[in-house]
Amino acid sequence: MANQIAIGAVEPGCKKVDPILVADNVTRQFGGLTAVNVEHVEIPRGQITALIGPNGAGKTTFFNLLTGFxxxxxxxxxxxxxxxxxVPSYKVARRGMIRTFQLTKALSLLTVIDNMRLGSQDQPGEGFFGSWLRFNWKSRETQITAKADELLKRFKLDAKREDYAAALSGGQRKLLEMARALMSDPKLVMLDEPMAGVNPALTQSLLEHIKDLKSNGTTVLFxxxxxxxxxxxxxxxxxxAEGKIVxxxxxxxxxxxxxxxxAYLGAHADTDLGDVEIGSAKEGN
Amino acid sequence: MDWLNALNLTAGELIGVYTAAYVLAALGLAVHFGFTGLLNFGQAAFAALGAYGYSIATLTLNWPWWAAVLAGLAASGVFALLLGIPTLRLRADYLAIVTIAAAQALRYAFSASDYASVTGASNGLSEFGESFYSLNPIPKGRYDLGFTSMSENELFIRIIGWSLVVIAAVFLFFLTRSPWGRVLKGIREDEDAVRALGKNVFAYKIQALVIGGTIASLGGMVFVMSSQTNQPSTWGTNFTFMIWTILLLGGAATILGPIVGGMVFFALLMFTQSVMEGLVKMGWLPFLDIAQVGQIRFLLVGLILMLLVIFRPQGIFGNKKELQFNG
Known part of the structure; x- marks a missing residue:
């Protein structure tokens, strides 16, 4: 597996066979604190790449930088x-690099289907002058809606089509946000903690969706x-860890x-923390 | 007490020219606040620029009515750009502060004696309607509408004012139901999410500010055209807050809301005033005199509005479901 993705030795900042995103010397300081200090990183195309690290490692900040936020x-x-x-964030998205947010951003007072429609590109009716005449955007709207319905079905949100997004549960909002991100057929999907606050049953279906993305040729970074x-x-x-790729x-x-x-897992990586507590309690007795 | 007179006066307000002017300004604010979520507390300034643009173009530059209308629209459009370009990149609250300050600054500039030859300073401008009223095809005379009667020019400006309301409403109806309007609503909910979907949020906000502002400037022109006087004191913060009241009364994210909200608001004001005047004359309200009635009616209307906002926050036409969330 490793030699299919990387060229040469597998080490921090190593070269990839087919990188979709290459970042060099990206730093971001907040006052005296260096939140991100990435010398070189390449994201392999067509693969699912996980970005992990302890809290405060600069993962989300790095996401924000890459996407122009x-x-x-x-x-x-x-x-x-x-x-x-x-490049401003909206142009980053237009180039095919769509992100989601750690704190889900469903557009609460829009219906689920309108949320989805908003994810599409190339709708002439979204231009001010293009919007005046219905025939100018109606046919594109039909295409967009068909695609949105298809995605809603895949994400099992089709029953909620006409509901306000505010009426969805936390997990459903995560699904909606991911489905909405797919409306524009992005080349790279960047998911910021897609599993946070999602129950185990839904986690399984989210995992499946992420695997589906890969099989459709989309690159995933999460x-x-x-x-x-x-x-x-x-x-x-x-x-x-601490802004660097370790x-x-x-x-x-x-x-x-x-x-x-x-840096991350700590000394107790292989121990169930529950056991440790019970064990030490017993010792105390 | 003359109930018939009170009802006639109230009905007159329903089609009043000031009502039409406020409704236009409220429609503009619906675009800003109701659809895009822009907290604009300087709507009076947009209306004032329409009014001053028209009257200065007519009196100082001797432009015909249509060029003066364009001048009024252009003035508020440019003002929207000047306000929007520096502030729309910032958080929503900044726009609120900047608009309220800019509106005040503009009003003081119009009342400054330094530019009296152009703006008329605190006396304002008057007699600028000749070019406009020369268009009036209605023959001279009094026109009796049953509950009220008016001159040919009063009738003409009412027809123009309400026609503008209808045109603006139809225009906005189609605009807000288009994909363009959907992007605006998305921005109202969460602009970062919309940005992440590839929409140029800043451009949309500027467009919304300009469109809402120019519609308000039409309201300003209608307002000053009926009496042919334009005074800086008209365009104070109370003008802005009456527009807000009308908008919230009718329902912020609706098109019909500001129209009916405006009619109800002015009808209510007139009705409370005439009923209370009647009661004072009959001696039923010994603690009031006629002069105080004019002020106390605002107090009563304020109370009614408070009750409305508490018990019906979505306004008359708003969607209750839209307000059930985000408490």
């Missing part, structure tokens, strides 16, 4: 070979804390890496 102090990055540094799911679905894992590699190998265990 925040400005770095230094750094350049390219998406599909084209320079993306300094931030996650749940080691279990990282191990299950990712092809490649990148570990961040390790990367295939999931099974990364988990064994002492630098990762040290």
């Amino acid at each position: 925040d400005k770095p102090n230094t750094g350049t990055w390219t998406f599909e070979g084209k320079d993306l540094a300094g 931030v996650e804390h749940d080691m279990h799911m990282v191990r299950h679905i990712s092809d490649w894992v990148i570990v961040m 390790a990367e590699g295939p999931p099974a190998e990364v988990m064994k890496n002492p630098a990762v265990i040290d």
Whole structure:
């Protein structure tokens, strides 16, 4: 697996066979604190890459920088070979790099179907002058709606089609946000903690959806804390700590890496914390 | 007490020219606040620019009526750009502060004696309607509508004012139901989410500000055209807050709301005034005199509005479901 994705030695910042996103020397400082300091990283095309790391490692900040939601102090990055540094966030999205948010951003007082429609591109009716005449955008709207309905069905939200997004549960909003991100057929989907606050049953279906993305040829980059799911679905894992990339590699190998265990998993990586507590309580007796 | 007179006066307000002017301004604010979520507390300034644009173009530059209308629209459009470009990138609250401050600054500029030759300073401008009223095809005379009667020019400005309301409402109806309107509503809910979907949020907000502002400037022109006087004191913060009241009364994210909200608001004002005046004359309200009635009616209307906002926050036409969330 590793030699299919990386060229040469598997180490932090290693070259990939076919990178879709390449970032160089990206730094972001908040006052005296360096939140992100990434020297070089490449995201492999067509794979599911997990970005993991302890709280405050700079994962979300790095996401924000790459997608134009925040400005770095230094750094350049390219998406599909084209320079993306300094490009405003909406243009990043138009180039096929769509992100979701850690705190789900469903558009509460729009219906589920309108949320979906908003995810599409190239609707002439979204231009001010293009919107005046219905025939100008009606046919595109029909296409968009058909696609939205198809995606809603896939994500099992079709029963909620006409409901306000505010009426959805937390997990359903996560699904909606992911489905909405797929409306424009993105080349790279960036999911910021897609599993946070989602119950185990729904987690399973979210995992399936992420795997589906890969089989449809979409590249996925996601931030996650749940080691279990990282191990299950990712092809490649990148570990961040204190703003830097400290390790990367295939999931099974990364988990064994002492630098990762040290930085992230801690000394009790293989122990069930529940056991530890009971054990020490018994010792106390 | 003359109930018939009170009802006639109230009915007169329903088609009043000031009602039409406020409704236009409220329709503009519906675009800003109801659909896009822009907290604009300076709507009076947009209306004032329409009024001053028209009257200055007519009196100082001697432009014909249509060029003066364009001048009024352009003035408020440029003002929207000037306000929007620096502030629309910031959080919503900043726009609220900037608009309220800009509206006040503009009003003081119009009443400053330094520019009296152009703006008329605190006396304002008057007699600028000749070019407009020369269009009036209605023969001279009094026109009796049953509950009220008016001159040919009063009738003409009412027809023009309400026609503008209808045109603006139809225009906005189609606009807000288009994909363009959907993007605006998305921005109202969460602009970062909309940005992440590839929409140029800033451009949409600027467009909304300009469109709402120019519609309000039409309201300003209608307002000053009926009496042919334009005074800076008209365009104070109370003008803005009456527009807000009308909008919230009718329902912010609706088109019919501001129209009916405006009619109900002015009818209510007139009805409470005439009934209370009647009661004062009959001696039923010994603690009031006629002069105080004019002020106390605002107090009563304020109370009614408070009750409305508490018990019917979506307004007359708003969708109750839309307000059930986000308490």
